[in-house]
Amino acid sequence: MNSCELVDAVAAKANVTKKQADEVISAFLSVVTEAVANGDKVTLIGFGSFERRDRSEREGRNPKTNEPMTIPATKVPASSAGKQFKEKVAP
Numbered sequence: 908m909n910s911c912e913l914v915d916a917v918a919a920k921a922n923v924t925k926k927q928a929d930e931v932i933s934a935f936l937s938v939v940t941e942a943v944a945n946g947d948k949v950t951l952i953g954f955g956s957f958e959r960r961d962r963s964e965r966e967g968r969n970p971k972t973n974e975p976m977t978i979p980a981t982k983v984p985a986s987s988a989g990k991q992f993k994e995k996v997a998p
Contacts, residue, residue: 943984953991960985 908916918928939949939957948958964980988996
């Protein structure tokens with residue numbers, strides 16, 4: 908399912924226009940992205956959670972030269988599925 912199909916499905920399920928559904932989905936994604944970027948954890952009971960995690964510095968290899976290199980520490984987005992979501996996908 909791509910974003911257009913998601914908008915269509917939400918509009919049909921919520922009995923709203925596609926434009927309204929698109930605005931709500933865009934606002935939701937914006938709020939979640941901003942919260943996670945600021946270090947907050949967003950939890951939707953039954954669906955899952957979104958958070959920012961720290962990835963520590965580690966050793967790697969340059970794929971072109973095969974020489975060892977240090978990959979710097981960084982922050983990455985992470986998500987985990989909630990219990991109800993997991994049960995729905997794999998009963």
